[in-house]
Amino acid sequence: MATPLRKTPSKSDRKREVILAAALELFSRSGVDGASLDRVAERADVSKTNLIYYYPSKDALYAAVLNNVLSLWLVPLEAIDRANSPQEAIATYIRQKITFSRDHADASRLFCFEILYGAPVLGGRLRDRLQPVMDEKAAVFAHWIASGQMAAVDPYQFLYSLWATTQHFADFASQIEALSRRTLDDPAFFEESVAHVTALFLARIRP
Amino acid sequence: MATPLRKTPSKSDRKREVILAAALELFSRSGVDGASLDRVAERADVSKTNLIYYYPSKDALYAAVLNNVLSLWLVPLEAIDRANSPQEAIATYIRQKITFSRDHADASRLFCFEILYGAPVLGGRLRDRLQPVMDEKAAVFAHWIASGQMAAVDPYQFLYSLWATTQHFADFASQIEALSRRTLDDPAFFEESVAHVTALFLARIRP
DNA sequence: ATGAAACTAGACCAGTTGGTCCGGTAATTG
DNA sequence: CAATTACCGGACCAACTGGTCTAGTTTCAT
Numbered sequence: 001m002a003t004p005l006r007k008t009p010s011k012s013d014r015k016r017e018v019i020l021a022a023a024l025e026l027f028s029r030s031g032v033d034g035a036s037l038d039r040v041a042e043r044a045d046v047s048k049t050n051l052i053y054y055y056p057s058k059d060a061l062y063a064a065v066l067n068n069v070l071s072l073w074l075v076p077l078e079a080i081d082r083a084n085s086p087q088e089a090i091a092t093y094i095r096q097k098i099t100f101s102r103d104h105a106d107a108s109r110l111f112c113f114e115i116l117y118g119a120p121v122l123g124g125r126l127r128d129r130l131q132p133v134m135d136e137k138a139a140v141f142a143h144w145i146a147s148g149q150m151a152a153v154d155p156y157q158f159l160y161s162l163w164a165t166t167q168h169f170a171d172f173a174s175q176i177e178a179l180s181r182r183t184l185d186d187p188a189f190f191e192e193s194v195a196h197v198t199a200l201f202l203a204r205i206r207p
Numbered sequence: 208m209a210t211p212l213r214k215t216p217s218k219s220d221r222k223r224e225v226i227l228a229a230a231l232e233l234f235s236r237s238g239v240d241g242a243s244l245d246r247v248a249e250r251a252d253v254s255k256t257n258l259i260y261y262y263p264s265k266d267a268l269y270a271a272v273l274n275n276v277l278s279l280w281l282v283p284l285e286a287i288d289r290a291n292s293p294q295e296a297i298a299t300y301i302r303q304k305i306t307f308s309r310d311h312a313d314a315s316r317l318f319c320f321e322i323l324y325g326a327p328v329l330g331g332r333l334r335d336r337l338q339p340v341m342d343e344k345a346a347v348f349a350h351w352i353a354s355g356q357m358a359a360v361d362p363y364q365f366l367y368s369l370w371a372t373t374q375h376f377a378d379f380a381s382q383i384e385a386l387s388r389r390t391l392d393d394p395a396f397f398e399e400s401v402a403h404v405t406a407l408f409l410a411r412i413r414p
Numbered sequence: 415a416t417g418a419a420a421c422t423a424g425a426c427c428a429g430t431t432g433g434t435c436c437g438g439t440a441a442t443t444g
Numbered sequence: 445c446a447a448t449t450a451c452c453g454g455a456c457c458a459a460c461t462g463g464t465c466t467a468g469t470t471t472c473a474t
Contacts, residue, residue: 012451030324033241037432047453048433054451058432109323112378116316116323117237119381126385134386156387157403161372164379168371171319174326178333179341180363196364203411244462254423255463261421265462 016054019044023065028106031113032062063121066114069107070125076100077133082140086150086205089140090162091198097166098194101173102184108170134159150205158201165197223261226251230272235313238320239269270328273321276314277332283307284340289347293357293412296347297369298405304373305401308380309391315377341366357412365408372404 022044026035037058041048055061076096080089101108114122134156141155169176169184176182182189229251233242244265248255262268283303287296308315321329341363348362376383376391383389389396 031238031240031320033238034324036430038430049453050451052433056433112319112323113238115379115382116319117241119385123381123385126382131386153406154399154403157400160375160379160383161404161407164371164375165368168367172322172367172371174330175322175333176367178326178330179338192361193364196361197368199360200368200407200411203413204407206410243460245460256424257422259463263463 012054015046019046019051019054019061020065020068023061024069024106024110027062027065028110028113032058032117037061059121065110066121067125069111070122070129072100072104072107073111074130074133077137080137080140082143086141086144087202090201090205093162094166094198094201095194097162098169098184098190098197101167101170102190105170105173105184108167112167112171148207151207153205158204162201165200169193222253226253226258226261226268227272227275230268231276231313231317234269234272235317235320239265239324244268266328272317273328274332276318277329277336279307279311279314280318281337281340284344287344287347289350293348293351294409297408297412300369301373301404301408302401304369305376305391305397305404308373308375308377309397312377312380312391315374319374319378355414358414360412365411369408372407376400 019040023035023040026040026043029035037048037051040061041051044051051061055064076093079096080093084092111122114120119126137159138155141150141153141158144150145152173183180189184190184193226247230242230247233247233250236242244255244258247268248258251258258268262271283300286303287300291299318329321327326333344366345362348357348360348365351357352359380390387396391397391400
């Protein structure tokens with residue numbers, strides 16, 4: 001709340017980040033219940049007491065991590081701009097989301113965990129933070145459709161499908177790896193994936 | 208293994224099913240670590256000792272549930288038949304998968320959990336059971352493409368996208384509900400969803 | 415009927431969990 | 445300088461976990 005504004009991150013700020021990173025790492029691999037505070041503290045190289053000093057409870061820590069994740073998650077969506085052509089905007093969005101799946105797979109997985117749990121923590125935030133952005137972007141789609149730049153689609157369903165296909169590369173990476181023995185870290189597979197998903201959605205909106 | 212073959216399910220068979228159902232319900236809501244054997248036993252209305260009698264450990268129980276889920280999960284995929292047109296086959300597949308997301312959302316979520324965990328239990332099974340079916344269906348796609356019935360796509364990527372979009376309705380139901388305030392149980396939303404996903408994929412494969 | 419095998423419950427246990435308490439040190443501020 | 449505040453670690457704890465042990469009861473083929 002009333003965190004004093006500083007230019008240089010204070011020592012405690014850095015420590016908070018280290019803890020958050022450790023928590024993200026462990027929570028995203030084992031779920032909240034599967035990861036103990038002991039392990040998080042160990043990973044962050046602080047004592048458990050110290051961890052509890054910064055985040056008074058496991059729930060608080062989990063909520064903090066999740067809010068971070070949600071902010072990250074929103075960035076590409078917010079960038080969708082009606083000034084661009086839908087083709088361009090969607091292609092860019094897909095690339096950004098798949099890049100996110102590659103570079104922040106743990107964040108994506110944690111988000112997925114939370115939704116699977118029934119969004120107990122993020123539920124409200126989805127309505128407060130995501131919903132408005134989503135409605136705004138739905139309006140952008142409506143504009144594009146009305147001006148004949150893209151075929152008519154339900155913007156909400158369209159976004160759901162976009163999220164599903166792009167996040168799948170992070171959340172179901174284990175499955176993809178078991179079946180295709182390939183990872184997004186392989187640049188060829190990364191580009192293939194971007195190309196495939198892009199083609200899928202652009203074919204749909206061709207006017 | 209050597210379960211005696213009976214026509215009518217024995218009492219113990221029924222009990223096993225009750226336990227499996229309870230375990231699926233709880234595991235799919237809270238993850239394996241989040242659900243205790245006590246709770247599962249309570250839900251299945253048996254004593255914990257009794258539960259342990261049928262499934263000697265939590266891991267064994269989890270594995271049993273998961274194998275059940277995988278079998279269910281495979282059914283629609285196995286039904287894809289080269290004798291049909293790709294348009295028909297894919298439309299049917301999508302409808303079946305979204306139906307599965309509606310009627311077996313818990314199974315879908317548990318599957319998702321397992322993949323998020325890194326597929327520790329199912330990993331081998333994915334290669335043993337899913338991989339062959341997938342390769343077989345990839346060949347069917349190749350046949351359709353070669354015979355000019357559908358546009359060229361990477362069959363594996365295509366299947367990943369199909370899975371992603373259809374399972375999304377189960378796994379991310381909380382999010383969809385928070386944003387759209389609608390459920391697959393609403394027949395109108397169900398049909399909208401089927402129509403949307405079908406249109407998305409059929410547009411892509413139009414020759 | 416009877417012996418074996420399947421089945422069941424309650425008491426119990428050792429390990430782990432999230433979290434507290436206490437006692438102290440470093441850094442700020444008056 | 446004094447004193448308040450922020451920060452930190454180790455011992456500790458009650459609750460819960462997966463799982464065992466014991467001591468029975470039911471089922472069923474012979």
